[in-house]
Amino acid sequence: MTHADALFAPLAADAVPAVSRLAARCLAVDGGLPLAAGEGFTARRYAAEGGLAIGAYDPDGTLVAAAAIRPTGSTVTGTALVDPAARGRGLGAAALDWLLAGAEVVETESLTDAAAALFASRGLTRSFAEDVMRHDLKEIPDVALPDGVSLVGWAPDTVARFHAAYRAAFAERPGFPDWDEQQWTGWLVDDDFRPPWSLLAVGPDGTDLGFVVCGDGWLVQVGTLPAARGQGVGAALTVASLRAAAADGAGEMLLDVNVNNPGAAALYRRLGFTTLGRRARFTRAA
Numbered sequence: 517m518t519h520a521d522a523l524f525a526p527l528a529a530d531a532v533p534a535v536s537r538l539a540a541r542c543l544a545v546d547g548g549l550p551l552a553a554g555e556g557f558t559a560r561r562y563a564a565e566g567g568l569a570i571g572a573y574d575p576d577g578t579l580v581a582a583a584a585i586r587p588t589g590s591t592v593t594g595t596a597l598v599d600p601a602a603r604g605r606g607l608g609a610a611a612l613d614w615l616l617a618g619a620e621v622v623e624t625e626s627l628t629d630a631a632a633a634l635f636a637s638r639g640l641t642r643s644f645a646e647d648v649m650r651h652d653l654k655e656i657p658d659v660a661l662p663d664g665v666s667l668v669g670w671a672p673d674t675v676a677r678f679h680a681a682y683r684a685a686f687a688e689r690p691g692f693p694d695w696d697e698q699q700w701t702g703w704l705v706d707d708d709f710r711p712p713w714s715l716l717a718v719g720p721d722g723t724d725l726g727f728v729v730c731g732d733g734w735l736v737q738v739g740t741l742p743a744a745r746g747q748g749v750g751a752a753l754t755v756a757s758l759r760a761a762a763a764d765g766a767g768e769m770l771l772d773v774n775v776n777n778p779g780a781a782a783l784y785r786r787l788g789f790t791t792l793g794r795r796a797r798f799t800r801a802a
């Protein structure tokens with residue numbers, strides 16, 4: 517048992533607010549989605565049904581590290597946080613070694629270089645990573661619609677066209693699930709869905725060229741049909757959804773973009789999105 521191991525003890529069920537504060541201190545340094553420091557988000561990881569959690573406290577009673585594992589479908593996923601002020605003491609390595617006794621997957625809401633090196637030292641490989649990006653909607657660039665292109669809104673009689681555009685635009689993306697219209701709208705449309713910020717781009721001959729769909733404060737998907745790429749359709753759709761959100765009083769728009777999609781990330785950066793942090797999952801090699 518290392519010195520760091522000795523500091524960890526099972527985390528009490530009422531520790532969620534303290535974990536949430538710890539997550540906020542990490543977020544301030546590492547970046548990431550602000551929601552990840554919320555108590556709901558924290559509770560789903562650190563007080564999950566069927567899960568286990570441990571924490572380490574400094575002598576003054578501050579929670580300086582926490583780790584948790586929870587069942588996620590057919591696997592077990594673990595996550596951990598180490599206070600920026602308590603790094604370099606072996607707490608992260610001890611937390612990870614505890615996690616790996618029970619979990620095959622390790623996830624982080626804000627991947628740091630140090631965490632990536634620690635995961636590599638334990639033989640973990642990255643199975644997923646995406647950057648969380650934010651637009652504050654204060655300065656939305658002027659991007660004109662390409663010549664002859666018009667926009668059509670989300671409505672009961674355009675849903676099938678949105679779905680067809682989604683299928684055509686995302687077909688070549690790795691892991692494309694090829695959902696039918698019902699599966700896609702079931703995943704997309706909830707109380708947060710924003711039809712007025714969700715738009716279809718239509719070419720001069722009436723052909724659909726691309727689409728954007730948004731939830732409250734989230735750009736969920738944007739896609740251009742392969743034959744229409746590189747002509748400014750994606751940029752125009754993105755900017756039109758940002759303007760619609762701003763007109764409805766939204767203060768920011770977030771999105772996530774997979775690290776295997778650098779073209780899309782370049783487009784978002786060009787339109788004024790900045791990166792908040794990188795979420796990632798690592799898996800024990802089989």
Ligand SMILES: CC(C)(COP(=O)(O)OP(=O)(O)OC[C@H]1O[C@@H](n2cnc3c(N)ncnc32)[C@H](O)[C@@H]1OP(=O)(O)O)[C@@H](O)C(=O)NCCC(=O)NCCS
Pocket residue numbers: 685686689726737738739740741744745746747748749750751752772773774777778779780782783786
């Ligand atoms: C990403 C996507 C929406 C871009 O649509 P688009 O209509 O071609 O984009 P635009 O023509 O408006 O903008 C092109 C710009 O995007 C960037 N870009 C788009 N695709 C790119 C690629 N494959 N490689 C590099 N840069 C790319 C460039 O910055 C380019 O800038 P430029 O105009 O200065 O050359 C389109 O490639 C697509 O539908 N991809 C599949 C679905 C997808 O990945 N969506 C994003 C999910 S987060």
